[in-house]
Amino acid sequence: MTRKIFLIATEESGDRLGSALMKVLRQRLGDDVAFEGIGGSTMAAEGLVSLFPIEALSIIGFAAIPKKLPMILRRLSEATEAVLKAAPDILVIIDSPDFTHRVARRVRRRAPGIPIVDYVSPSVWAWRPGRARAMRSYVDHVLALLPFEPEAHQRLGGPPCSYVGHPLIEQIASLRPDAAEQARRDATPPVLLVLPGSRRSEIRHHMAIFGAALGLLHRQGVAFQLILPTMPHLEQAVAIALRDWPVRPRVVVGETDKRAAFRIARAALAKSGTSTLELAIAGIPMVAAYKGGNVEAWIARRVIRSASVILANLVVGENVVPEYIQQDCTPENLAPALRDVLADTPLRQRQVEAFAGLDAIMATGKTSPSIGAAEIVIGMLKHSPLSSPGLTGRPSKPER
Known part of the structure; x- marks a missing residue:
């Protein structure tokens, strides 16, 4: 039948x-x-x-x-x-x-x-x-x-x-580095990923703030190599938004090149969402942020009840990833947090140790x-x- x-x-x-x-x-x-x-x-x-x-x-x-x-x-x-x-x-x-x-x-x-x-x-x-x-x-x-x-x-x-x-657990091999890629992760200048989102509205809300934060970090003398993964349908919107960035990233398009960038990255600045769990599985310390419209902000303040909105934090069971949401999503807040996850600091080490337990948690x-x-x-x-x-x-x- x-x-x-x-x-x-x-x-x-x-x-x-x-x-x-x-x-x-x-x-x-x-x-x-x-x-x-x-x-x-x-x-x-x-x-x-x-x-x-x-x-x-x-x-x-x-x-x-x-x-x-x-x-x-x-x-x-x-x-x-x-x-x-x-x-x-x-x-x-x-x-x-x-x-x-x-x-x-x-x-x-x-x-x-x-x-x-x-x-x-x-x-x-x-x-x-x-x-x-x-x-x-x-x-x-x-x-x-x-x-x-x-x-x-x-x-x-x-x-x-x-x-x-989660489907990401079937993709662990494509997210984690081999020996040569690990060597690039550890080399200087460090690779810093920028993940502003996968929708046009997220590009609109995040790109200017992220660009200003990275410019501030650069002016403070922090060395890094920027990579911004995106998808074909967003490539033009990203290119337009990048015209005002003081520091230009290398833009990679498509899932294959994105995974290759993950395998060599030392740290990331990411919009909150599934990408934070993807980064955590890849073992990449990060700073997470989210900026929405006024209506979303008004509703979110009244209904969100969890201790964190960052998926990586929720899965590991502790708030190891700093999160800058709505009014806290500013260049002045993001830049020093990024400095900490790029350097060998307690914040970075705490994330590395927490992410190491994800395989057992998600098994x-x-x-x-x-x-x-x-x-x-x-x-x-x-x-x-x-x-x-x-x-x-x-x-x-x-x-x-």
Whole structure:
């Protein structure tokens, strides 16, 4: 019997997760699985015909949402109706909770027998903790990328949650240096990475501040070689922003060159986000910063509850990475912190020691994240009420 799996991913990162999951599910289920849903180019390469292009839904910032609200509401309705029409054996929503969770709630109300898996937990541990308990009514299992998230869901009354691993743990070899690259890390002038973000709005908010901080560091007599990794769709925006920088970096484009730069870097200045965990896994001490718009700043001050917003800090369990958020994100604050992580200081050593424990913290045994996620989805397929004619209601917990 062919099992139908409906997947929804509306961001590039979710698209990559969905593609890897599809690949393992096909390996395990062979011709007995069919996919429908919404995704990007990598899921398309695995055979998914997306209901609509996902690029328009890649929104960042609360201020951007009102302008696109009619389109978002239309896509929500289209996605919901497509799931109901497909009547899948399981629905897998991937990240982007502001969109995917709304679809899941609508599907649960109208078709309560469809099991729903949430791949990537919302940040219930950082803000809006009440979402965890609310999710119990429409999510049957959460597949967590971060090792502390199952405990957070249990504490907050959320749905069953399993740590399957972050996709970065499958890329350790490409992030860490060989002997020659380590020698360059230790050489002078040190390589300093600049990671202003992966969205146009982040480039707009961070480039001027980062450039001024690096100019201040240079005027203070600190020697460094700058490398700024970016992606093709941002290359022009970065080039325009660099016209005002007093110190010019070498710009590298694409994932391969970015990883090569990581392997020789001694320190980094990074926008907060997944890049901080990527740097930590690579063993690169850093300074983290974030500057958003006024609306985002006003909301963030009122809702964020975690001790840190830096992913690397949250995973290692201590605030080893200095963070400069919103009004604290200034050249005058960033420059001295960068001086400390470039030099052999207690701040730098504390980060190096903390990052050395990440392999143990993030370990998943011999199971890759995509395999761990696929095993839970398959377990839920076995228990799906749709697999037995005449049964209705919620599925039981999956087998592990």
